[in-house]
Amino acid sequence: MNRLFPALVLIVLMACGESKTKSEEQAFLESLDSAESSQPEISEEVISDIMQQIPSPLEISVLLKESGTNYKKDILNSTDNTEKYNSSYKQALNLGIYGTDLGYTNIYEQNQDGLFYLNSIKSLADALNIGQFFDFGTIRKLAANSQNLDSLLLITTLNFNSINHYLQTQDRANLSILLLTGGWLEALHISCQVYKEHPGLELREKIGEQKIIMENILLLLNAVQSSDPNILALSEDLAELKSEFDKIEIIYTYQESTFEEIDGVLVIKDNSTTEINVTEENISSITQVTDKVREKIIS
Numbered sequence: 001m002n003r004l005f006p007a008l009v010l011i012v013l014m015a016c017g018e019s020k021t022k023s024e025e026q027a028f029l030e031s032l033d034s035a036e037s038s039q040p041e042i043s044e045e046v047i048s049d050i051m052q053q054i055p056s057p058l059e060i061s062v063l064l065k066e067s068g069t070n071y072k073k074d075i076l077n078s079t080d081n082t083e084k085y086n087s088s089y090k091q092a093l094n095l096g097i098y099g100t101d102l103g104y105t106n107i108y109e110q111n112q113d114g115l116f117y118l119n120s121i122k123s124l125a126d127a128l129n130i131g132q133f134f135d136f137g138t139i140r141k142l143a144a145n146s147q148n149l150d151s152l153l154l155i156t157t158l159n160f161n162s163i164n165h166y167l168q169t170q171d172r173a174n175l176s177i178l179l180l181t182g183g184w185l186e187a188l189h190i191s192c193q194v195y196k197e198h199p200g201l202e203l204r205e206k207i208g209e210q211k212i213i214m215e216n217i218l219l220l221l222n223a224v225q226s227s228d229p230n231i232l233a234l235s236e237d238l239a240e241l242k243s244e245f246d247k248i249e250i251i252y253t254y255q256e257s258t259f260e261e262i263d264g265v266l267v268i269k270d271n272s273t274t275e276i277n278v279t280e281e282n283i284s285s286i287t288q289v290t291d292k293v294r295e296k297i298i299s
Contacts, residue, residue, distance in 0.1 A: 063203060064107075064194050071108035075193040076101040077186070077298045082120040084299075088128060089230040092175045093297050095124040096182025104190060128175065133162045174224040174231060181217055181234070182297065184210075189294050192287035199280075207286065208278030211245040218242055237293045244285045249277040 077097050085091045102117040125131040167176050188210055195203050218238055225232040255271035 063206065064191070067198060067200060067203070069194050069198050071105075071110055072193070073105075073110070073113060075190055076104065079116045079120040081298055082123055085124065085127075087230075088175065089178065089228060090297070091124045091127050092178035093182035093234075095121060095128065096179040096184075097186040097294075097298065098124065099179075100183045100186035100190070130163050130166065133166070174227050177217075177220045177224060178231070181221065181238075184213060184217060185290065185294055185297070188286075189290050192283065192290055195283060196287065204278055204280075204283055205276045207283055208248045208250070208276040211248050211250060214238070214242050214245045234293075234297075237296065241286065241289045241293060244282065244289055247285075248282050251275040251277070 077094065079098070081094070082098075085094050098117050098120050102114055102121060105111075105114040105117060122131060122134070125134060163176065163179075167173055188207065191203060191207050195207065218235065221231055221235045221238065225235050251274070253273045253275070255273065257271060258269050259266050260269040261267075
């Protein structure tokens with residue numbers, strides 16, 4: 001299901017091929033090695049390419065709902081906290097978090113809660129001077145009906161591209177990365193909290209898959225950490241989380257693709273497989289560290 005969380009959009013669902021991913025990551029690392037300034041520039045393309053490798057947190061929320069789990073408001077970041085976020089660092093991270101929370105409320109058709117989150121998103125977006133990129137009137141109408149997620153996908157994808165470009169031109173690329181980090185971390189938090197009460201193999205593997213995303217997010221944060229001591233501290237906290245993900249084994253087995261006819265149309269079938277070896281102990285440790293990092297961000 002190729003969808004994004006409404007209103008803010010942090011992540012594009014379409015996955016890149018492995019060879020493309022490797023070349024992009026290699027180019028990214030080389031750009032860091034060759035950078036002479038204390039604040040290496042990261043192109044819009046690099047940020048976008050890495051973001052395209054990240055599965056939407058909406059995909060996880062749909063998985064949670066389809067598994068029969070109930071809506072749990074108490075695992076989300078309360079909108080009452082909005083006024084506490086008075087630095088661009090906290091505003092950007094929690095804007096990402098609230099975007100994920102809004103998507104979660106939308107999947108469960110909790111429209112009243114969704115409006116509260118939309119108001120918090122508007123407040124933080126305005127504080128960051130990016131509120132002009134959101135047509136909140138239209139988004140509010142679409143978010144009131146979970147059948148409109150495809151329309152929200154288009155709007156929010158275009159919005160993020162505009163926001164990313166604007167922040168780049170303003171030398172504020174670090175905020176794009178913080179938006180991404182907050183949204184991803186909240187999706188991981190929600191998944192771990194649900195797993196504690198409703199463990200299942202599919203969700204456990206979905207959490208384990210985040211090992212790859214964790215690595216990419218740290219690459220981005222490490223590139224801009226010199227611009228803000230808060231980002232340096234966040235990178236150190238997430239490095240602890242990465243050490244827990246490093247205990248998970250992901251085995252990719254390449255198989256040559258084949259052609260397959262579907263509804264009279266010839267399509268390419270990917271026959272490669274990925275095996276994720278993740279244990280209950282892995283999930284428990286990831287949950288603990290995730291909670292600790294998240295608490296610092298939302299407090």
